[in-house]
Amino acid sequence: MVSVSSSLLYCLSLLSLFPIISSSITIPLQHPQTNQIPFQDQYQKLNHLVNTSLARARHLKNPQTTPATTTTTAPLFSHSYGGYSVSLSFGTPPQTLSFIMDTGSDIVWFPCTSHYLCKHCSFSSSSSSSSSSSPSSRIQPFIPKESSSSKLLGCKNPKCSWIHHSSITCDQDCSIKSCLNQTCPPYMIFYGSGTTGGVALSETLHLHSLSKPNFLVGCSVFSSHQPAGIAGFGRGLSSLPSQLGLGKFSYCLLSHRFDDDTKKSSSLVLDIEQLDSDKKTNALLYTPFVKNPKVANKSSFSVYYYLGLRRITVGGHHVKVPYKYLSPGEDGNGGVIIDSGTTFTFMAREAFEPLSDEFIRQIKDYRRVKEIEDVIGLRPCFNVSDAKTVSFPELRLYFKGGADVALPVENYFAFVGGEVACLTVVTDGVAGPERMGGPGMILGNFQMQNFYVEYDLRNERLGFKQEKCK
Incomplete structure (x- = not known):
């Protein structure tokens, strides 16, 4: 699932957040939780997946615009909406959320509370405002004010251009005078089946024994038609493999069940290699x-x-x-x-x-x-x-x-x-x-x-x- 960031019409002004505070990693993959489609209507289920696959394809075809060696494994789950999810933990203390594993996009983002947003700033998109909403109550959001390692990304931080896929000029892209500390402008990401928008955070990612501080993650204060956060595993600088410096990653996908009841999971394995190696895995x-x-x-x-x-x-x-x-x-x-x-x-x-x-x-x-x-x-x-x-x-x-x-x-x-x-x-x-x-x-x-x-x-x-x- 590919994503593209675009400028928003208004700048978000954010209050100062709280203090801030290689390897191979395997993580379990799961299907994200969402409202279950009635099991008896299998035709409707398949039609829904046909439409989402086509929407995804149209977006991919025309998008809107080193530590010691370690291995970490995480469970991967299958879901009724046709995707697979993995649980990742961010913040101090860690908050664990579900993310869709997506090799067709490069940005990692989670649904996020907006208590710290400036009252003078707002989000807007060129599309109808009715298509945007606050994080659904069905989806567990990340709460930045409860994490001592959360901090807003500055617009002069090179990572700001990662999430916007372009160079950022603070004065030009953040024109509202009340914007604090010249923060990275809000992002908008378009997927085939919906959108999401928010602000860029620098946070600590926890993967079992590995902790990665200053990880760029999107804090989405609204989303449309997104059943969970998304972990971009594509080839961009902001993707999870790139930020962790992975030498390789692998997964094995369970058979689709088209429901969210299964507790079975397979594994997502992340390998961070310090030395170059062209060794092939047996039988592949x-x-x-x-x-x-x-x-x-x-x-x-x-x-x-x-x-x-x-x-x-x-x-x-x-x-x-x-x-x-x-x-x-x-x-x-x-x-x-x-x-x-x-x-x-x-x-x-x-x-x-x-x-x-x-x-x-x-x-x-x-x-x-x-x-x-x-x-x-x-x-x-x-x-x-x-x-x-x-x-x-x-x-x-x-x-x-x-x-x-x-x-x-x-x-x-x-x-x-x-x-x-x-x-x-x-x-x-x-x-x-x-x-x-x-x-x-x-x-x-x-x-x-x-x-x-x-x-x-x-x-x-x-x-x-x-x-x-x-």
Whole structure:
């Protein structure tokens, strides 16, 4: 999930906050808590995830604008809204909150109380004010006044430009005379499914035995359609991996349950390495990260992890996907990214159609049910209610560097009520308007279920293997 900061119309004046006061880290990942969608309405659930995956894809394609070696593991949980969450602790004493783990954005922020905000300052956005609200009472907020290590970030602090993705001029961007101590201007972040806005804090992050002081974190005083805070794991300077100096991080995603009742979790592992190392993890297949040559023209794209996808086969037959969607072009558009914040994989229409057509051509044993496709937003869908066992053509992805993977059928077909199976790939123009530009394909977390995935940042490569996530 990618994020972009923009200037707000008004400056926030903030009261002075309270006093202030390598490594490998593993953290459990979870699905963030949110209102549970009625279990009986599985069609509605899938339709909701289709829409959020498309909204996420549109945003990613067109965003608005060293310590001793240690390993830390944290639990990772799955949630009904289609994401995975991890608990992180900030402040002194620590306050623990839930964050969506998001490899498609680079900013870490939590919902925050606003008791310390100056009464003369306010937030405003170019959109309707009704879309903005204070942190929901359902989401636990961070309370800065209860932390002795909280402090406002100054606008002359280099980290201020990290969260705004541009250089900041104090006098120009903070024109209200009552602004105290020339604080970093408020931020606004746009995601595919909502927005958030607040002020930048310098805080202490606690990860088991590791404490990281002066960590840049967003203190969001309002959010729209955000079920939890977000921990950006993308490639920007403000991301959690960058601020911790991680050599690599890895995770294994539990199967989706589409509810918030499960207490099962897998693990997020953070590794901070002091020495360079090109050692590969046993049994992993690796593919190099690909650089988008035109990210300078679209700075938000620099946050993404691009992969070199060479070809796709269905049942052993090559799917003729136009090359411009598999590799970034001269204009910076196209290419394939991997995003833990997207649920269902997105493909540009010109890439999706040959894939869908190949499945339709090969699947003869089950009747296609277009009336269900219209309800859910996924296609193609097939009636499998009379089948004792279900068999679908194999979907295999071939990556640069010789790595290839045959996805388990449950990673590319969703089975609804034991009667219908739908391909879990979305595209523009099916459940939403077409948008041009940006990545041609976004690999979502549904396709990563029960895979161990390693982001080797030091050696610029992605490793993966199929594994039962516990």
